[in-house]
Amino acid sequence: MEEEIHNMLPDLQCSILCDDVVQDKITGKLVLHGIFSNIEGKQLPMTHNRCFVVNGWCNGLGTFKQKTKVITPEKQILIEDHETEFTLFDTRAKHTVIAQFNNLAFKTQGTYWVEIYLDNRLILSYPFEIRLKERVF
Numbered sequence: 001m002e003e004e005i006h007n008m009l010p011d012l013q014c015s016i017l018c019d020d021v022v023q024d025k026i027t028g029k030l031v032l033h034g035i036f037s038n039i040e041g042k043q044l045p046m047t048h049n050r051c052f053v054v055n056g057w058c059n060g061l062g063t064f065k066q067k068t069k070v071i072t073p074e075k076q077i078l079i080e081d082h083e084t085e086f087t088l089f090d091t092r093a094k095h096t097v098i099a100q101f102n103n104l105a106f107k108t109q110g111t112y113w114v115e116i117y118l119d120n121r122l123i124l125s126y127p128f129e130i131r132l133k134e135r136v137f
Contacts, residue, residue: 010060010088010095012123015116021052021098030054030096038129039106046130048104053081053114058094063087067117068099071125073110106130 019034032054039048053068064087069080081099088095106112109131116124 007062007064008060008091009118010057010064012116012118013056013058013094014054015056015114015124015126016054017114017128018052018054019050021054036128038131040131040133041106042133044109044132045105045107048106050100050102051104052101053099053116055097055099055116056094057086057088057097057118059091060088060093061091065119066097067120068097069115069117070101070104071113071115073108073112078106078112079104 016032016035018032018036020032022031022033023029024031032052039046055066055068057064057066063085065083065085067080067083070078072078079101081101084097084099086095086097109129111127111129113125113127115122
């Protein structure tokens with residue numbers, strides 16, 4: 001008798017906003033550079049050349065679709081990545097989804113939000129600030 005496998009929603013183990021992600025050639029581990037929660041610039045609008053959102057999933061079973069969005073202070077979508085499908089075949093399995101965003105144009109100061117969706121459901125939302133550097137005379 002063939003056993004039916006039911007999806008068990010995974011846990012979002014981590015979500016990290018950073019400037020760069022590389023894989024170590026020897027160990028295979030991901031190395032994250034420039035982890036941040038604020039972006040400061042001299043003037044608006046400002047452009048952040050490249051950033052990544054690294055999401056680690058675990059403790060699930062089945063096939064899932066993940067999407068990452070960046071939301072403006074005005075509650076508009078600034079940018080979103082394509083939907084990424086992944087499968088966890090065992091509850092001990094882990095999967096990392098990396099979203100890369102290039103040339104993010106920030107027009108206003110304020111609180112922006114990273115939103116992580118799993119199967120079109122909001123799983124996590126966390127803020128980061130865009131602000132002007134204070135001049136020092």
